[in-house]
Amino acid sequence: MTEYSERAEYSERLLERPARKESAGPMRFVWLIVIPLIAVLSQVYVPRFVWFLSYLELPLLITVHFALHRRSPIQALFYGMSIGLVQDSLSHQPYGMFGIVKTLVGYFAASVSMRFDVENPVVTFILSFFFYFFHEFFRWVLDRALLGQAVNFDAQQTLVFGLLNAAVALPLFRILDKLKVAA
Amino acid sequence: MDFFLSRYRNITVLLIVIVAQLLLIAYQVKSNKDVPLVRVWAVTAVTPVEQALEVVRTYTWGFVEDYFVLLGVKSENDRLKRENGDLKMENHYLKAELSTADRARALSVFQTQTQSKTVAARVIGNGTGANSKVVFVDRGSASGVESGMAVVTPDGIVGKVVDAYPTASLVMLITDSTFAAGVVSQKNHVRGTLKGQGHSECLVDYVQNEERVDAGEMFFTSGDDRIFPKGFPVGPASAVRNGKTFKEIYVAPSGMQGGVEEVLIVLEGVHQQIPDGEVASQGYKIMQPPSDSDAGGTIDPQGSLVTDADKLKSQYKQAGQEQNHTFGEGLPGSKPPDFTKIPGVRAASPPAGASNGQSGNTQPGNAQSRTQPPTTAPVQNGAANAPVTPPRAPAQPANPQGTDAPKPKPRPTAPILLTDPTDADPEATPPSTAKPPSVPPSTTQPTATAPPATQPPPKPPTARPQPPPNQ
Numbered sequence: 138m139t140e141y142s143e144r145a146e147y148s149e150r151l152l153e154r155p156a157r158k159e160s161a162g163p164m165r166f167v168w169l170i171v172i173p174l175i176a177v178l179s180q181v182y183v184p185r186f187v188w189f190l191s192y193l194e195l196p197l198l199i200t201v202h203f204a205l206h207r208r209s210p211i212q213a214l215f216y217g218m219s220i221g222l223v224q225d226s227l228s229h230q231p232y233g234m235f236g237i238v239k240t241l242v243g244y245f246a247a248s249v250s251m252r253f254d255v256e257n258p259v260v261t262f263i264l265s266f267f268f269y270f271f272h273e274f275f276r277w278v279l280d281r282a283l284l285g286q287a288v289n290f291d292a293q294q295t296l297v298f299g300l301l302n303a304a305v306a307l308p309l310f311r312i313l314d315k316l317k318v319a320a
Numbered sequence: 321m322d323f324f325l326s327r328y329r330n331i332t333v334l335l336i337v338i339v340a341q342l343l344l345i346a347y348q349v350k351s352n353k354d355v356p357l358v359r360v361w362a363v364t365a366v367t368p369v370e371q372a373l374e375v376v377r378t379y380t381w382g383f384v385e386d387y388f389v390l391l392g393v394k395s396e397n398d399r400l401k402r403e404n405g406d407l408k409m410e411n412h413y414l415k416a417e418l419s420t421a422d423r424a425r426a427l428s429v430f431q432t433q434t435q436s437k438t439v440a441a442r443v444i445g446n447g448t449g450a451n452s453k454v455v456f457v458d459r460g461s462a463s464g465v466e467s468g469m470a471v472v473t474p475d476g477i478v479g480k481v482v483d484a485y486p487t488a489s490l491v492m493l494i495t496d497s498t499f500a501a502g503v504v505s506q507k508n509h510v511r512g513t514l515k516g517q518g519h520s521e522c523l524v525d526y527v528q529n530e531e532r533v534d535a536g537e538m539f540f541t542s543g544d545d546r547i548f549p550k551g552f553p554v555g556p557a558s559a560v561r562n563g564k565t566f567k568e569i570y571v572a573p574s575g576m577q578g579g580v581e582e583v584l585i586v587l588e589g590v591h592q593q594i595p596d597g598e599v600a601s602q603g604y605k606i607m608q609p610p611s612d613s614d615a616g617g618t619i620d621p622q623g624s625l626v627t628d629a630d631k632l633k634s635q636y637k638q639a640g641q642e643q644n645h646t647f648g649e650g651l652p653g654s655k656p657p658d659f660t661k662i663p664g665v666r667a668a669s670p671p672a673g674a675s676n677g678q679s680g681n682t683q684p685g686n687a688q689s690r691t692q693p694p695t696t697a698p699v700q701n702g703a704a705n706a707p708v709t710p711p712r713a714p715a716q717p718a719n720p721q722g723t724d725a726p727k728p729k730p731r732p733t734a735p736i737l738l739t740d741p742t743d744a745d746p747e748a749t750p751p752s753t754a755k756p757p758s759v760p761p762s763t764t765q766p767t768a769t770a771p772p773a774t775q776p777p778p779k780p781p782t783a784r785p786q787p788p789p790n791q
Contacts, residue, residue, distance in 0.1 A: 145332065174366075174369070177366070178366065178369060182370060186377075186381075210330040210333075211329070211330055223366075226358055226361070227363070228365070231344070231349060232348060233344045234345065234361075237338055237341045240341065248330075283349065284344050284349065
């Protein structure tokens with residue numbers, strides 16, 4: 138019992154406290170609203186003129202970045218849910234499709250961040266790629282399961298776009314980190 | 321329960337959120353209804369930002385786009401300028417080629433029409449010196465060109481060859497200050513010497529001020545210089561004014577208008593006729609010549625001009641044939657034919673000199689000329705005996721003896737030059753009143769033309785009568 142209780146306390150401390158020392162304070166609240174809004178707007182607005190940027194899933198990357206650095210699964214899932222619902226509101230799909238996916242992404246990203254060094258670019262790249270693929274795959278599952286839409290899943294294209302989004306995530310996370318430092 | 325919540329708090333929240341969203345989706349799918357309120361909120365919140373972004377984008381992107389478009393326009397403008405320059409050069413080249421072809425064709429036509437033997441040449445260079453008016457042509461002694469040959473174009477003379485080299489010749493232009501050539505005007509046939517002045521116009525020198533040359537009158541070569549054949553155009557007189565001794569006549573060389581490119585070198589010149597004078601005044605409208613009825617002379621059926629002298633000659637011949645007299649055969653002092661038997665003369669009055677009994681010695685021609693001056697109405701052939709003019713003194717029946725004839729007009733002692741009525745003696749009788757023909761002989765009295773009292777008395781009748789003042 139003693140041994141179990143010690144292990145449980147260790148796990149709780151591991152979950153509640155960051156495994157590494159934060160280099161800067163948390164991002165300001167206003168940035169937490171403005172940045173996702175910019176991401177959503179850019180996803181809506183930019184492809185009108187630069188069509189090949191439609192592969193960018195900036196709200197997903199913002200969610201991942203928030204979750205990885207907040208290390209709070211509950212905050213991350215709500216943050217992801219909010220961004221997903223905003224995306225749903227600007228899409229033709231029922232509410233909850235992006236919300237569920239981004240809720241899961243936020244939760245898992247926050248859970249994973251407590252076990253990996255998310256400051257490492259390689260880890261960031263791999264996690265970004267993984268969550269993009271997970272995001273697209275789960276959305277495809279939801280489309281088929283909940284909406285009954287016969288949507289094809291192009292794994293190759295999803296992998297390529299995952300790599301591109303992961304490549305974009307590296308500088309984007311740097312910029313967001315700078316905002317956090319500046320704050 | 322607390323342990324469970326604290327232990328599985330995160331996953332519990334996750335499940336609650338997921339289930340809630342699933343229920344939301346299920347509701348939407350099941351009821352086929354949307355949640356318009358949330359979507360309206362979202363759209364209402366997003367679209368203003370999107371509109372602002374669109375405005376910003378419009379101006380920013382439009383500016384950037386215009387900038388890049390202007391960059392493109394600038395490059396395109398440069399390209400079009402270069403292309404335009406190339407096309408201009410090509411256009412000038414083609415125009416020059418066309419002009420050259422026209423000149424060559426004109427030269428060819430002129431070469432075939434002129435009687436002189438010519439050879440075509442092209443100007444290949446100018447002489448050295450800023451004021452030199454010499455050019456090099458691409459024909460030399462190998463083509464038969466020699467020094468002193470004339471160089472012309474269909475429009476006029478250009479110059480003369482001063483040096484002939486094997487493959488080229490040096491031509492002195494007529495604008496050179498040392499150039500000279502003999503010219504003659506077309507209409508008035510005034511001869512002069514064409515001299516170059518060193519500029520675009522030439523001077524025709526040695527033309528007396530009394531000579532008449534009209535502005536615009538064309539000058540042609542006279543052939544007097546033995547270089548230019550007669551009849552080649554030189555140019556119209558651009559300015560004519562009297563000088564101190566000679567006229568100052570400036571001629572615009574017609575052969576050098578528009579530059580000299582192709583010329584003809586006259587190898588063997590043949591004099592030509594100067595064209596009719598109707599074209600002397602180029603640029604002026606010249607009326608047609610008057611009809612035959614207005615002319616002083618008449619045209620016989622054969623087409624030759626019949627003048628008063630011809631009529632008199634025919635009358636004299638007729639009188640000689642009637643009296644079996646052959647003109648030119650009688651010896652001096654022999655009896656001449658009786659010209660009083662000429663029908664026309666018989667009907668006319670005797671000349672003024674007949675009053676002194678010298679009708680036989682009076683030249684009939686003079687009498688006839690006086691009776692029918694050229695100013696009278698035209699007289700047709702054979703109509704000399706029927707004057708149509710109002711009766712004048714010589715036309716009245718004359719008294720050959722002169723007894724009733726009016727006395728001759730007394731001559732003044734001092735000679736009076738009556739070239740101008742205003743020059744006459746102011747005290748003398750006006751010429752109009754002294755006209756004997758204007759008054760009938762019965763009423764004509766010598767006293768009507770009597771000189772003033774200051775003049776000496778009239779001379780005896782032997783004095784030669786004064787000719788009528790209208791002559």
